[in-house]
Amino acid sequence: MKKTTLVVMAAGIGSRFGGGIKQLEPVGPSGEIIIDYSIHDAMEAGFNKVVFIIRKDLEKDFREVIGERMEKRIETAYAFQELDDLPGGFAKPKGRTKPWGTGQAILSCKELVREPFAVINADDYYGKEAFVKVHDYLVEDHPSSGRMEFCMAGFLLGNTLSENGGVTRGICSVDENRHLTRVNETKNIVKTKYGAAVQLPDNTFEPVDDHCPVSMNMWGLGPEIFPVLEAGFVDFLAGLSDPTKGEYLIPTIMDELILQEKANVTVLESSDRWFGVTYKEDKPAVIRSFRELIAAGVYKERLFD
Numbered sequence: 001m002k003k004t005t006l007v008v009m010a011a012g013i014g015s016r017f018g019g020g021i022k023q024l025e026p027v028g029p030s031g032e033i034i035i036d037y038s039i040h041d042a043m044e045a046g047f048n049k050v051v052f053i054i055r056k057d058l059e060k061d062f063r064e065v066i067g068e069r070m071e072k073r074i075e076t077a078y079a080f081q082e083l084d085d086l087p088g089g090f091a092k093p094k095g096r097t098k099p100w101g102t103g104q105a106i107l108s109c110k111e112l113v114r115e116p117f118a119v120i121n122a123d124d125y126y127g128k129e130a131f132v133k134v135h136d137y138l139v140e141d142h143p144s145s146g147r148m149e150f151c152m153a154g155f156l157l158g159n160t161l162s163e164n165g166g167v168t169r170g171i172c173s174v175d176e177n178r179h180l181t182r183v184n185e186t187k188n189i190v191k192t193k194y195g196a197a198v199q200l201p202d203n204t205f206e207p208v209d210d211h212c213p214v215s216m217n218m219w220g221l222g223p224e225i226f227p228v229l230e231a232g233f234v235d236f237l238a239g240l241s242d243p244t245k246g247e248y249l250i251p252t253i254m255d256e257l258i259l260q261e262k263a264n265v266t267v268l269e270s271s272d273r274w275f276g277v278t279y280k281e282d283k284p285a286v287i288r289s290f291r292e293l294i295a296a297g298v299y300k301e302r303l304f305d
Contacts, residue, residue, distance in 0.1 A: 003049065004018050005116075006119065007109055007120070008120055009122060010054050010055070011080075011081035027283065029302075037303065039074065039129070044128070045134075053078075053100075054081070056080050056082060068093075086237065087230070087237070098245075099247075103236070103248035103252075104233060113226075120217065121216070134153055134268060138151070138220050150220060150254070150266070151220035152254070152265050152266070153216065153220075156212075162191070165278070167188075168188070181256045183254055183260070
């Protein structure tokens with residue numbers, strides 16, 4: 001069986017969640033957290049290794065809550081995303097508290113991943129369909145195009161909104177070959193009684209098509225992305241006007257690679273409904289959603305029994 005790795009990004013501070021470690025919040029009836037369901041679905045789809053990207057200060061809690069359990073079921077490794085893990089010539093800016101973004105997160109596991117891999121957020125539930133489609137893409141042979149061949153799980157915007165506040169989504173344009181042509185990282189998308197809309201600074205709303213495909217940071221990549229990320233991170237840091245802000249984000253990186261004709265990104269559509277703990281108020285709905293999936297026979301009451 002071809003080796004494929006699941007990379008789980010879990011280093012985010014989770015400030016909107018109220019200061020807790022939102023990735024470690026139990027949501028299943030037997031104490032399962034969202035990552036449990038993601039790894040379960042990934043293993044079922046054929047992934048045979050997992051790399052957790054965390055912060056050093058989360059390591060003890062993370063290993064106790066999930067790492068030690070997963071090490072018994074699947075090959076497991078840890079990478080660390082830290083503010084001071086920077087290329088030569090750069091130093092951690094005074095006043096910077098946020099991580100450098102998903103691009104740096106993925107870059108942090110370059111020494112651990114030598115095979116095709118999928119990337120997901122720790123606090124998002126993606127559903128089974130996306131894991132199967134991304135895994136199958138990663139193990140397939142693709143015609144030579146002279147470009148890097150990646151994929152992305154695409155979700156319908158209307159299936160990815162929170163009832164409790166604005167979310168950031170990569171709104172995607174797709175051509176007739178199912179290739180991503182643009183991805184526009186859009187902040188503060190909210191659910192209104194009329195559908196999805198971007199809430200503007202003046203508190204007005206700009207409607208967005210509920211059925212447009214969006215990125216939920218579920219990408220299928222290969223190790224050839226690491227040199228690209230390394231070079232791009234240097235350019236990103238050198239171009240920052242305010243080093244206390246700004247993030248090196250995978251959707252933006254992919255957008256640039258597509259415009260430069262260096263990569264094809266195939267969009268694999270998923271009809272599954274996303275849910276996640278973006279805000280503390282989301283947790284009861286997530287618990288209820290897993291209960292519904294268990295009642296429907298999608299998961300067992302005790303996930304790994």
